Amino acid sequence: MGLADDAFEVPDPPPVLVPVPAKRVLDIHSARVVCGVPGVGWRFDLRADDPITRDGMMLVPLITEADYYRAVDGDGDAFASLVPADDVWVQQREPNPDPIIPPPGYLIDRLTDPDKPPIRGPVPASDSPVLIGRRVWYWTNEGYRDDFRCVSEPFEIDGDFCVRVVEEAAWYRWSRTGHLPKPHDAFIHHLWTQ
Template structure:
């Protein structure tokens, strides 16, 4: 569970995840997506496959993240819901968008009829980290496939959080197989 990287190496924040209509995206296979509609609301933690045409309508096959990782592990088939392409948005990183500090409610208001931009927040500013998907700065770059399995703690004078790869997180939920956790400096983590 050793630490990787240097505690004094604090990178710029990762990019925000901006919703792009699926009808304007290419190669949706395995993409993280948002589904929903104006007047209803939005669902996250979904994966898409490439669009298909059914009864003259363009639809996107969607599965939950849990089913996606179950299929990746070869632990059974995943059955997709066919959602109209107009109701699906791909989460695309937009470089240079950074992470604002969580502000007052008035600064966080959004349009409920549009899928929201998901801005990364420093893990040090977010309570309740267990289960959160995070960007993790490791080996000189960001990875977006980790989940927190602890709250912040102190280790040899540094503040850390234990993380596991998301694939292992879902395997743990599905099979009870405890994943190999690693300690990460909290300043190397941003929530998604």
């Protein structure tokens, strides 16, 4: 389980995830989405399929991330909920205009409009109080990937602070089948929570 990235590289922050109404996005198949209604609240960790029209209403089939990865593995069918397109937003990557998203800290800095799906800005893993189970952006020499989950809290290897991560598909497979994932020890300054 050697380190898979260069300790001396300090990358710029990854993109911000901005919710865009599903009706304004051309291709939403397999996209990560936010679902909700003003006055109620918001759900994350969902995937969308291509919209359908039923009785003149555009509906978006939604499944959980766990069901999405189960279907990707060919381990059974995923049954989607049909949600009105007006209640679905696609998380689109936009360059990080740091510091549009305030760092974690004071509550006053984290206040949002509860009637709009929030923008999700990356937070350095070193600033997150809990990492196990969190989805992270993982920077390697090829750039950022957003399909990793943390399976440890920070630890030290030869003076470097690291976190053990696994690919998200393997994370969900582990939960579903008990098949152990192959972990990578990543430098903490190469990880950003979502």
